[in-house]
Amino acid sequence: MVLSASHSSQQALLRQYGIRPVKRRGQNFLVDTNLARALAADSLVLGDHILELGAGGGALTVHLLESARRVVCVEVDRNLCALLSREYGTRENFQLIEGDLAKLDWAAALAAAGGRPVISGNLPYVLTSKVLFALADHRRQCRGGVFMVQKEVAERLCAACGSRSYGILAVVLGSLFEIQTIRQVPRSVFWPRPEVESAVVRLLPRDSWEDSEYRRFSSVVKALFQQRRKKLRTQLRHHFALSPADVDALCAQAGVDPERRPEQVEPAGWRRLAALLPAKDVS
Template identity: 35%
Template sequence: MPGPVFPDIPSKPPGPAELLRRHGLRPRKSLGQHFLRRPEAALRIVEAAALPPHETVVELGAGLGILTWALSLRFRRVIAYELDEKLLSVLRKENFLPSRVEIRRGDILRLDYAALRREVGRPLILFGNLPYYLSSRLLYRLYELHELFEAAVFMFQREVAERLLASPGGKNYGLLSVLTSLLTEARRLMLLSPGEFYPPPEVASAVVKLVFRREFLPEGIFRLLKVAFSRRRKKLLRNLATVWPEEAIREAFRDLGLAENIRAEAVGPEVYLELARRLEVHEPVQKGKKDLPGGSI
């Protein structure tokens, strides 16, 4: 990693076990809290991201500040959101982060990303160590708002990363795989063992970099994919026919060379894109229903 951009280099932060002990706290399982243990690991992540020192980056989930600290060595401004009031209190009392870091309370599932984009004045660059229980929901929301973002560097449990990067036909391939392929250039930067976190999770984690594409997608692509993967044991045609006219679907399948018994996990991202373009001209047979029973992200 190149030398720090700024002369006022903050001292290394204490480890999470020490910080929690000092303040009489324990990790909250309900929030999926697994904190990076070592500043060196955080520096590796920032280096691997290979992003130039833009004016601002946004961290989703500051935790106990180890990644926040590493980001402050590289970027001119860091806006770090944290939901847990007790962790916010620790960060403010310990005061190991420089003034270019702004700590804000916020639920990352409910942030006004459009307002944040306007505040920053450019597409957003995101970093974060994402809890397993909200990774998929957050990604789906970010993908819906994809025009607001330039890049994201996230730590996921390895299983989530494998779903994002999966190819058609594999067991991990699904809705988020398709959206990741269509909306981003995605690659895995590194694996992190459970021992890199406190408390250690049960599985390894992966750092994934997403660079957002500047491409227009059909308005109906999100709905189509939710319907397509809503019942994985059913044939794709049967899933889609719960929303669109069956004859229109059969015609689209013939034109695209799709077998009528094909399942959702066997269809590639570009084919889904073309399906969405063809079906968006047809009036849904279930007007006003955006989600199907059994649908998941």
């Protein structure tokens, strides 16, 4: 008899299938039922079509399926895919994509979920930035994202201008999305316990960006933050072959002090600056 995840601990279910965490994949399974239920509610309040990334053993999946119209799960581990298929494969609102997040066909996955889905999941640390920027690329095709990430990443996403954590994530993603840390997550809810604490972040798309402007803005911010301690004056001359007079004129028009460093420029200043810079590949 199959033991349903909704009536047993997640850890017991994983052990029933002979599954143990794989260290090289950075697997830390969520095993706290109350938190999993709360995370599902955080996603479902935004919409009832869900694209779940890294479904694992289905700790979040089982609660999403209770209320969602459709849940499309992405998982790369074959043993976990077998568990998910056996536990939930007969449900009409469930679909499994067996594949690597690093190589995910985002357009196809979003289309499978349908209805401008909410993207949700417990993100592997090594793929967090890749997933977040994929969300940015597909922001018009989704209602937003609810992700469990390392606490350090949450702090970088929500960092204030001038702080130590302020950087590319805060500038680029903070310009495209309203970002909020909605839960702090202790290490005790995972099996095995990770070395770091986690947090849940919510990203809701803003409406005022054209794709061409975003691509330009993103490339400028990423290029200049590679040397975050160098002043804008120096970097603009280097990357765009501008004269000192041209730098002064451009920064004056953008309302940005050329003597500031990248970490001292607010997102709105970056947006004005990127829009005025000459078209050039700065990647």
